[in-house]
Amino acid sequence: MRLRALLDTDALGLRLLGGEDELDRTVRGVMTTDLRDPSRYLSGGELVLTGLAWRRDAADAEPFVRILATAGVAALAAGEAELGAIPDDIVEACARHRLPLFAVNESVAFATVTEHVVRQVSGERAGDLAAVVDRHRRLMTSGPAGGGPDVVLDLLGTDLDLRAWVLSPAGRAIAGSSAAGPELPAAVCARLAAEHLAATRTGRRGPHRVTIEGGGAKRLDEGRRPGDGPGGTTYSLFPIRSAGRGATPASRDVRETVLSDWLLAVEADASDWPEERLDLLQGVTQLIAVERDRRDAARTVRRRLAQEVLELVQTGAAPAEIAARLRVAAPVLLPGLGAAPHWQVIVAKVEWDGGDIEGGPVAQSLLEEILVDPLSAGPEPSDRIAVAHNGDEAIALVPLPAVPDEHDGQETGLHADALLDSVRDPLTAGLADDGRLTLGVSAAVHSAEGLRGALEEARHARRVAAARTGRVCAAGHQELASHVLLLPFVPDDVRRAFTARLLDPLRDYDRKHRAELIPTLEAFLDCDGSWTRCASRLHLHVNTLRYRVGRIEQLTNRDLSRLEDKLDFFLALRMS
Template identity: 85%
Template sequence: MRLRALLDTDALGLRLLGGEDELDRSVRGVMTTDLRDPSRYLSGGELVLTGLAWRRDADDSEPFVRILAQAGVAALAAGEAELGDVPEDLVLACARHRLPLFAVHESVAFATITEHVVRQVSGERAGDLAAVVDRHRRMMTSGPAGGGPDVVLDLLGSDLDLRAWVLSPAGRLIAGSKVTGPELPPETCAKLAAEHLAAARTGRRGPHRMVLGGSRYSLFPIRSSGRSPQAARDVRETVLSDWLLAVEADAGDWPEERLDLLQGVTQLIAVERDRRDAARTVRRRLAQEVLELVQTGAAPAEIAARLRVAAPVLLPGLGAAPHWQVVVARVEWEGGAVEGGPVAQSLLEEVLVDPLATGPEPSDRIAVAHTGDEAIALVPLPAVSTEHDGSESGLLADALLQTVREPLSAGLNDDGRLTLGVSAAVHSAEGLRGALEEARHARRVAAARPGRVCAAGHQELASHVLLLPFVPDDVRRAFTARLLDPLKDYDQRHRAELIPTLEAFLECDGSWTRCATRLHLHVNTLRYRVGRIEQLTGRDLSRLEDKLDFFLALRMS
């Protein structure tokens, strides 16, 4: 606002004492002080209010005014309650430094002036920012993206001093202002997302407010730009896929203008979200095509050809053909009124992104299809050395849900469940059907556990589980291949005879002397081969459980 506007408001009780030529100066804020040197608290553009307690005699006015002028304040307003009329020495000092001076009537409280100026300044800045937001929205809806959500969050930080972040429903940081300080810690993101999802399940309208770590936050839902709040028949259809805007402020006492501005910001960010969803269409179609081939028993060569098409889309620039993992998810609601497949698909696309990775780009490397109430993800893994060392690669079930369990449980509330199964990594199209069945079986293992959010991985399908009659043949074959293929591959390359050595070692009940005699080997040679078997498979042949796994795998191969 301009200084001139202060004189047009009778309720402020201001009388101009000097500086008529400077009334077009802009006022950016208000500061009340009686310090002799308030320079450390001034940033320029303020209207300074003072009760003159700093003035002991006429010589004090000159240095005080000089400090204000050097700091670039807009004007000085002196109260008449303490000394009556404003001293002439202060009027002259302000004239020398071309600093506009107002007298404040004793009946007017400084708080009244402060509230008026702050309201006017904030309203004008919000209006200017709203125009910028609207311009960005038009640009993003009619042409290429205008920089993503970071741009408008930077505007909130620079123009309204609001720290704001965009979060996924699983608590992943998608975007944040670069001008408002450090990013939110992952644990804070998870708690904010959990609060938002819990509030959304109750049907309360946003913004939702909460206090966390001594800071107040307001949470605004970000819905698809083409969908109104009433468009979904049931909140459960979208609660696990909607983004949210978290603002470090209490929006409870905000004027309508500022609330409308934040609503415009969420609409602008929703455009970016819709672009991301549109970009996923190709990856979803690829996953659907591969899934149909696998489930209909297509030839491995046909599946491999489709995987070769998918690989450069999911991992552009990758030199070698990747390995693959399959992740199966199921979202089930009590009563069955909401179809779980699309919900699980959107959720799995989010959960499979590293929770510590910011921005929407990492999701470009995930292909998820859904069939019925089940979502199935095809996850590419960069192919590493062909020399298998027995270590686990790819996604692990427990780690997958560790950081997202809290917010997802809040979104599922008391009537929903998420169960998830993860296969081992497979190296070819031949193993993909087994990986799918393995992931499905692991999900059923997770479903048998208590809790709203449960996961299980292939590591939990131990040999005693494979003895059960309901385990699919494909799961048995996948177990056998995962355990023995590294040994078979090594034998083919090095003629090391690890498989015959393993068979003989188990038949001799782990006796080093008997086995070495049977194979006509020195005991040290036998120990080397057994050590190599353990290294390649990650197993320990001194453990009964691992011996049983090898025994069953050899019997089923």
């Protein structure tokens, strides 16, 4: 706002004592001080309010006014409550330094002046920012991306002093303004996402307000005000709905989008914001939604590759044809990879009680988010994720860098429980009491021949997860013991995949080192684990036998002193 506007406001009761030629100066803020040297708190453009308590005699006026002028303040407003008329030495000092001077009537509180200036400045900044946001939107919709969500959030930080972040429904921080300071802790992100999803599922109108305290999050939507109770940080949560889904949110079932929409978290209580500012934030969410759709479009190639491989695997195509398609996919999913990767299959399914909601697209979008490292920042760390959907299930084809054959029994790839650890709370809130997510993870396979078995293994693991209680459940290949695989409903491909995973490390070792780990294992089991009898049968020293058995356990991550592991090896050898 301009200084001239202050004089036009009768409620402020300001009188101009000097600086008529400087009334077109811009006021960018307001500060109240009675310090003799307030320079450390000045950044320029302020209207400085003072009660003159710093003035002991006429000599104090010159240094005080010089400090204000050097700092670039817009004007000085002195109160008449303490000394009555403003002393001439202050008027003269302001005239020398060309600093506009106002007298504040004793009947007008400094708080009244401050509130008026802040409200006007904030409103004008919001108007300027709205114009910038509109220009940015036109750039993004008509040409190359204009910098992504971070640029828009930076505008909120610099122009409105709002700290803001874009979060995924699983609680991953996608973007944040440079003015937002330190990144939000992962636990806070997850809690904000959970509260947003819970509020969305109950149909409450946004923005949703939440305060984060030491003990967790508390909703403010139900009458609680930020000042009630212990201190905390208040956030207002705005949904970011995809701009490319066509129908308005009111015409769709919220369950179709609740697990895929981003959200904007602003560190402020929006309950008392004017409509203009709320409209501005709505425009910001629409702008970020355009960028979200752009990023989704970039996943099209990876989704198509996954769909093509999946169709080949399910139709029983020749391994050579599948391998050729994988060679095409590898450079896209793992650019610059020197060796052919291993592959892992993950199957996810989202089911809702009642309603006719297609679960495949929901599970696809959700699985793409789950497979991103929850601690990674930025909107596109998922360039190695290819997810297709088939009916009600989503299927991810995850490439893994090739590892040495002798990996000492260490598990490679993704683990079912680890995938859901950081996202369980937000997703549970989004699923509410009528939705369910189940997920199955296969072991890593080394070639196209193993993909069909990996797919069936992941599906069977998902069925194991579905048999458990809870809204979000997962199971991995480690939970498919061989004695379970003998059940008649288990597909043959799952049995073969399990057998290969258990025995292939030993076969590979025997082939490369001309060792005899497989025959040693068979003899050890036939001798009921007797070291003396087995060593005698193989014509080995007992220490040599112990070395071989130790190597078997190391390569397979099993313990031959355990009955369950002995049974697994026995059945695997019989099925091979």
